[in-house]
Amino acid sequence: MIASLLYVPGNAPRFLEKAGQRGADVVIIDLEDAVPEAAKTEARDGLARWVPAIRKSGCQVFVRVNQSDRLADDAIAATLAGADALYIPKVNSPNILVNLAEVVTPHEADRAPIGFVPLIEDMKGLFEVRSIAQAARVFALTSGGEDLATAMGARPTPEVLRYPKLMIHYAAKEAGILSFGMLRTTVDFADTDALRAAALEARDFGFDGATCIHPSVVPILNAGFAPTEEEVSWARKVIAASQQEEAAGRGAFMLDDRFIDAPIVTRARNLLQKFEKGRLTA
Structure with missing residues (x-):
């Protein structure tokens, strides 16, 4: 980063x-x-x-x-x-x-x-x-x-x-x-x-x-x-929910009244990867 x-x-x-x-x-x-x-x-x-x-x-x-x-x-x-x-x-x-x-x-x-x-x-x-x-x-x-x-x-x-x-x-x-x-x-x-x-x-x-x-x-x-704490928290929530929904056979779902599908999950994953890289190099 x-x-x-x-x-x-x-x-x-x-x-x-x-x-x-x-x-x-x-x-x-x-x-x-x-x-x-x-x-x-x-x-x-x-x-x-x-x-x-x-x-x-x-x-x-x-x-x-x-x-x-x-x-x-x-x-x-x-x-x-x-x-x-x-x-x-x-x-x-x-x-x-x-x-x-x-x-x-x-x-x-x-x-x-x-x-x-x-x-x-x-x-x-x-x-x-x-x-x-x-x-x-x-x-x-x-x-x-x-x-x-x-x-x-x-x-x-x-x-x-x-x-x-x-x-x-x-x-x-x-x-x-x-x-x-x-x-x-x-x-x-x-x-x-x-x-x-x-x-x-x-x-x-x-x-x-x-x-x-x-x-x-x-x-x-x-x-x-840098990602904010709120963004990191939301991204983790999206990833956790997507894993549960995928296990249930669903690719798209609602989370806190927001529609979540594959591009949003990918964006959350990318944000977390950037955050982790930033912590490792800090």
């Missing part, structure tokens, strides 16, 4: 030192937008120190690489440092991922294959998203809301971002992989009420978690994407 992913600039030791203590499921060390060009090489070199240090806290560590002539060196450095996955910006073709896999494979002799999380950030990527989602090593998809809006010549309002983000989300669910994001931009981290509402909305749509750029948002995401 990955509900919260916290971005930390790769050139900010004072933030990196505390990154693993913020309660996020994943810390994303950012080598891209958060790091000025003059500091990018130093930030990359710092991965050897910061990736294992942050992983000791128990969270996963991803690295957002640069989609430029720095890509290969960033990916190799992240792989050698022991990062769990690469956050790959501006992916608009599965060929990018095929080529990147060839780059990192020779450096994985002493570790499991590093995972890929493509960021869909332009129109070509949006219309290639189904094939990108099916590519090897991809275990999650996400979008870059600000970049998507810029690519459209639009403002990053919830209405503008809703449909493209849902396209990316649907592609992830079709491929059976995780989907990170919310249906609006998360730049304004001070608006906690809006963030809380956005997280709950995203969870209703089936998103698995979301990124944030400030540690104060982490508990909001952890709570927003």
Whole structure:
């Protein structure tokens, strides 16, 4: 279960030192937008120190690489440092991922294959998203809301971002992989009420978690994407009742004046599985 992913600039030791203590499921060390060009090489070199240090806290560590002539060196450095996955910006073709896999494979002799999380950030990527989602090593998809809006010549309002983000989300669910994001931009981290509402909305749509750029948002995401006690209790009640009804030869039944059939039972089972995974990794 990955509900919260916290971005930390790769050139900010004072933030990196505390990154693993913020309660996020994943810390994303950012080598891209958060790091000025003059500091990018130093930030990359710092991965050897910061990736294992942050992983000791128990969270996963991803690295957002640069989609430029720095890509290969960033990916190799992240792989050698022991990062769990690469956050790959501006992916608009599965060929990018095929080529990147060839780059990192020779450096994985002493570790499991590093995972890929493509960021869909332009129109070509949006219309290639189904094939990108099916590519090897991809275990999650996400979008870059600000970049998507810029690519459209639009403002990053919830209405503008809703449909493209849902396209990316649907592609992830079709491929059976995780989907990170919310249906609006998360730049304004001070608006906690809006963030809380956005997280709950995203969870209703089936998103698995979301990124944030400030540690104060982490508990909001952890709570927003986690099943509530009432939901867990109801799901257990549905499963128990379904087992009794199935033994009696009934596939559909009434429970507390609510109609229950196979899709509802499956949803209850999925919720409990997510809850149990969350407890095991907490």
